[in-house]
Structure formats: C-alpha cells, structure tokens
Amino acid sequence: MALPFRFLTAILLGWVPLVAQAVEWQALEGWQAVAFRGHGAVVVNDGVIALPPGAPFTGVHRTEPFPSSNYEVRFQALREKGNDFFASFTFPVKESFATLVTGGWGGDIVGISSIDGWDAADNETRTYFNFENGRWYSFRLRVTDDRLQAWIDEKPVIDVVITGRRIDLRPGETKLTTPVGFMSYNTAGRIRKVEYRLLKPAAR
Numbered sequence: 001m002a003l004p005f006r007f008l009t010a011i012l013l014g015w016v017p018l019v020a021q022a023v024e025w026q027a028l029e030g031w032q033a034v035a036f037r038g039h040g041a042v043v044v045n046d047g048v049i050a051l052p053p054g055a056p057f058t059g060v061h062r063t064e065p066f067p068s069s070n071y072e073v074r075f076q077a078l079r080e081k082g083n084d085f086f087a088s089f090t091f092p093v094k095e096s097f098a099t100l101v102t103g104g105w106g107g108d109i110v111g112i113s114s115i116d117g118w119d120a121a122d123n124e125t126r127t128y129f130n131f132e133n134g135r136w137y138s139f140r141l142r143v144t145d146d147r148l149q150a151w152i153d154e155k156p157v158i159d160v161v162i163t164g165r166r167i168d169l170r171p172g173e174t175k176l177t178t179p180v181g182f183m184s185y186n187t188a189g190r191i192r193k194v195e196y197r198l199l200k201p202a203a204r
Contacts, residue, residue: 034059061181082187
C-alpha cells in the first residue's frame, strides 16, 4: 500500500525519527583480561568466560567501540563459589559509564553503580536477589536516553529514570572494564551467551 503524501514528505524533511538499522541480537566476543592488581587467571573456552577469585577483582572487557544508548545486552551467568558479585557488567550510558552489580555486598544486592554519586547499595535501584551457587541466571539490561532497566530470568529488577541524573562509575579500578566488561569480587563466576542489539524507537 502506498504511503500518504504527507507521510513521505515528513520523512524527506526529517520529521519522522528513523528506525535503528540493527535490531537483531548479535554476539559479543573478543574479550580480554583486565589487568587488575591481584587478578585471577581468566579462561575463555567454548564461549564461556571463567572469572576465578581475585584479590579482590578479576575481569574482562572489550576495547572495540560500543553503542552509548538505545541498546540491550543479555547474558547468562553463574556463581561457582564465593559470596559477592560474580558477573557485574560495566556499560556505556551516553557520555559516561555505569555498572550493573550482580550480587554485591555479601552476595544478594543488585543495582546500578553509580547514580548521583551513590552506589548500588545506597540508591533507589538497590534490590535483593537470592543467587544460588552452581545455577545459571539470565540477565538483560536496557539502556535508553532517559531510563535504565534490568531483568533477571525475565523478572524486572531495575527501572530508573536517569534524566537529569549524574551517571558514573564507582571510583577505583572499575574504570578498567570500560567500555563494556565483566568483573567479579573475590568470587568465582562464569559468563556465557553475551549478546546485544540496538533498539527501535518503539522499544524505548
């Protein structure tokens, strides 16, 4: 069916926002070990990233450019042993970065670090999740210009408006995991099936 003339005119004049070209899930590969002080020996085998306990951190990152907004990332992660975060994920948010904390501060806190200078344990994204060792969990993170959302096993756990907020990393070595990366804290974790996709405007 032909489009109405006024709609075609709007497209030509730039009045209608364009749909993102890439909307299918794409694999994220090419992970490199992060040179944390006292880090464990990272192993990537058959698509699984193994993060052994560090003193205190072990991590990986990708150095290639990555979208800064309007995207989703999904992955599966498992805590082998330990009682702290095992697959915390650092990601871009427009001109800055943030971290999705997975089981920090004793093993059960999930949230975003940092918002207006407050860590995941101290801001409104803090939630509690009982992670069992040896079990795979599915994580999904959505980043848009005005909101951060996250799910665990498709259960919503984070939904925060970031318009007018200061988004930044927690001070310290976390910055070594940019632009995208995973890290564990004195805990053994495994990560697999890491994928991302760009978002259509309707998904925001």
